Amino acid sequence: MKNQTVIIIPARNEADNLSRVLEDIRRHAERADVVVVNDNSNDATQSVLALFPEVRYLNPSVNLGIGGAVQLGIRYCHTLGYREFIRMDGDGQHPAGAIPALLGQLKDKVLVQGSRSHFIRSSNLLRKMGSIYFRFLFRVFCGKTIPDPTSGFMCFGRDLAAKFQDFFPSEFPEIETNVLLLRAGYDIVPVQVEMNSRMGGESSIKFFRGIIYMCSVTLAFFISFIRKNPYQQDGEKV
Amino acid sequence: MMAIDLSARIIFAGCAVILILGIIQMIRKGLIKEKHSLLWLPLGLVFMVFCIFPELLIWFSAKVHLHYITVVVLCVIVVFTLILLYFTVKLSRLREDVNRLAQEQALHAAECRNSRRQNDETPH
Numbered sequence: 001m002k003n004q005t006v007i008i009i010p011a012r013n014e015a016d017n018l019s020r021v022l023e024d025i026r027r028h029a030e031r032a033d034v035v036v037v038n039d040n041s042n043d044a045t046q047s048v049l050a051l052f053p054e055v056r057y058l059n060p061s062v063n064l065g066i067g068g069a070v071q072l073g074i075r076y077c078h079t080l081g082y083r084e085f086i087r088m089d090g091d092g093q094h095p096a097g098a099i100p101a102l103l104g105q106l107k108d109k110v111l112v113q114g115s116r117s118h119f120i121r122s123s124n125l126l127r128k129m130g131s132i133y134f135r136f137l138f139r140v141f142c143g144k145t146i147p148d149p150t151s152g153f154m155c156f157g158r159d160l161a162a163k164f165q166d167f168f169p170s171e172f173p174e175i176e177t178n179v180l181l182l183r184a185g186y187d188i189v190p191v192q193v194e195m196n197s198r199m200g201g202e203s204s205i206k207f208f209r210g211i212i213y214m215c216s217v218t219l220a221f222f223i224s225f226i227r228k229n230p231y232q233q234d235g236e237k238v
Numbered sequence: 239m240m241a242i243d244l245s246a247r248i249i250f251a252g253c254a255v256i257l258i259l260g261i262i263q264m265i266r267k268g269l270i271k272e273k274h275s276l277l278w279l280p281l282g283l284v285f286m287v288f289c290i291f292p293e294l295l296i297w298f299s300a301k302v303h304l305h306y307i308t309v310v311v312l313c314v315i316v317v318f319t320l321i322l323l324y325f326t327v328k329l330s331r332l333r334e335d336v337n338r339l340a341q342e343q344a345l346h347a348a349e350c351r352n353s354r355r356q357n358d359e360t361p362h
Contacts, residue, residue, distance in 0.1 A: 037344075056348065056352075057348075058344040058345070058347075058348050059344055059347065060340040060341060060343065060344040061340055061343055061344070062336055062337070062339075064337050064340060064341070065337075068337045068340075068341065071341070072341045072344055072345070075341060075345065076344075076345055076348060079345075170337070
């Protein structure tokens, strides 16, 4: 009896976290199959996969980046015939226990996105400002309130998976897909999720990188507005 | 005669010669494909000529009826920008191709693995 649901996990050098994530899935979401995309890790990520024989994996020979890795997973799972797709990160931020809540909101033409519920408690000032900024962008330009637009915790059905197979942005996939999907008439349903925190890096480097990140994401946001929409639904004017 | 120090000319000429030699060396080592050398060798040679004889720049700009050297230099910059743009487009396309190929390779490898696993599990 084959499962209808699959969890796609893009992973690069997540040997420390991956086993925890897979255990978490085993405990809370046994009804879902798992596909890990090992994006050219040079640590022990592959050996972690050997400990979970029921987990399928993909090993691209070239570093695809987050967008390419997720798209690869979607292509694979779409071919295998799954109907419900979940994307989780491999660093342990996304709890498998929230998966039923995400699946509960899944409908046709909908992207369900798990959003962080505790931004207010977030210690990182830049993070807080960033989230306010992105929420503002989406509210003003897309007319939609998305509490956590950069969250990679997503759930979608076969219709969206078919679109993602043909095109999936490589640089900032969460923001770009949100804009393109909204433009094409799809809906984005946020679901509050209690996420685990990630170990942060040094603050000075993070600040400078954060500014560059914000500029790049803003650029990606507006480019997604002007580009030809690859998610355009057939027969509908966008 | 242009009012440029002899030492400045020598330095410019030296830089240009180093550039030409560098391009030739890269071509020899195979770092630049042959069809790209069609672009870089003539470019390097022209650059070297103008570096050694900056007066030619004045003569050239008079010939094309652009009497301000600054405008000529701007035109050159525009040309270089177009060349850069062309290569950027090429690069993006190549990257897409590489990603697509890597994905297909990973999918095929997974298929092989799965059919091997099925063969192992099938009772004989």
